Amino acid sequence: MSDFVSSFMAEVKEKNPHEKEFLQAVEEVAESVARIYDRHPEYRSAKILERIIEPERLIMFRVPWMDDQGDIQINRGFRIEMNSAIGPYKGGLRFHPSVNLSILKFLAFEQVFKNSLTSLPIGGGKGGSDFDPKGKSDNEVMRFCQSFMSELYRHIGPNTDVPAGDIGVGGREIGFLFGQYKKLKNEFTGVLTGKGLKWGGSLIRPEATGYGAVYFAAEMLKTRKETFEGKTCLVSGSGNVAQYTIDKLIDLGGKVVTVSDSSGYVYDEEGINRKKLDYIMELKNLRRSRIHEYTEKYKNAVFTPVNPSADYNPLWNHKADCAFPSATQNEINGNDAKNLLKNGVYVVSEGANMPTTIDGVKHFLDAGILYGPGKAANAGGVAVSGLEMSQNSMRLPWTREEVDNRLQMIMKNIHQTCVEMADRFGTPGNYVNGANIGGFLKVADAMLDQGLV
Helix, strand or coil: CHHHHHHHHHHHHHHCCCCHHHHHHHHHHHHHHHHHCCCCHHHHHCCHHHHHCCCCEEEEEEEEEECCCCCEEEEEEEEEEEECCCCCEEEEEEECCCCCHHHHHHHHHHHHHHHHHCCCCCCEEEEEECCCCCCCCHHHHHHHHHHHHHHHHHHCECCCEEEECCCCCCHHHHHHHHHHHHHHHCCCCCCCCCCCHHHCCCCCCCCHHHHHHHHHHHHHHHCCCCCCCCCEEEECCCCHHHHHHHHHHHHCCCEECEEEECCEEEECCCCCCHHHHHHHHHHHHHCCCCHHHHHHHCCCCEEEECCCCCCCCHHHCCCCCEEECCCCCCCECHHHHHHHHHCCCCEEECCCCCCECHHHHHHHHHHCCEEECHHHHCCHHHHHHHHHHHHHHHCCCCCHHHHHHHHHHHHHHHHHHHHHHHHHCCCCCCHHHHHHHHHHHHHHHHHHHHCCC
16 A cells, blocks of 8 residues: 555656645545555556546636726636536635645645535535735725636636635625626626625525534544533634634534634633624624734733744644634644644544644544544535535525535535445544545546546
């Protein structure tokens, strides 16, 4: 098995030098998938894994726009259409200065398996731009989104590629993007998900990723006959995913003591209650302020700046039972993982995409804790995006309760798939192998059925 992974990764690295995030994601999947090759030689001979790692289509384009001072700005736009074996490409758009091909390829690659695990008929893709919406006026964001969609619209559609939001792309951005698509195509279709409720959006969509990460963790806890009642939880981030992770944890009796943004993190030993969460949402969603302002209102809380170049993040160095990394990729390194374990954390459910480094994952697996990788634990967002697509196709909205019930069932089924696949291939309790193998098999069988395309 190790010989296969070594030779496979040597070829991948030669073809994709300097794409560290993409290589990290591929290596993790390759190590899991290698376990099934002895039982399924047809996947090896058809070179399924070699084909899955190559995007079916990679689109890159310039995005010129004018700022409020009348100066012309130019950004790069991307769309990675990774795999459509089980349905139209589906995956978010990320607007952030860090966006590059490596990050988008890793996200698109992960999306293939995540979407497969939901059991919905959707393939994998990802896209975005190095545009930074922070500090921009609504008019500047609108002009950028209109320019971005003026190229992207040629490549997407309700039966081809259905983007959603991601970091930097919330309801405001989706609205501007959809308005431009509708104008250019002269049609009202479900081409984007995360839309406003008054024009085709789905209830529970904003909450879905955060809720789903908590539902998945709850399923893991059930395997030990436990619940969230009275458990102390660490949450990173303060955007959409983190906010609704905290929301659901409060519902289920958990005590959340941290929240963060790129400037640092807040530790509130008393716990973040419903009133404090409402204030966080006001800070981040309406005022677009920094998280340190939380401590100006709640004096007993402590704000700690975080140095990105430090060898550990102090947010992950507090006594707790559960951790929900909900900010960005590789936010938990090996040192952070050791600190989490040292401080009693035995449940980790990833709300962000690949927030733990390979070294960190190894520590979690060696310790035998309940570790839910992002492609399983944060699949709730794309699951409800898929449900939004269904509602758009039927021109029929579902109630909040119906969507939430469907989300809970999808997360329960994903958990069951992970458990069964981990058991079936000799690594019981290893949700990483379970998720990778479970997601791979459905896509691989579809690719075999459809021939060499």
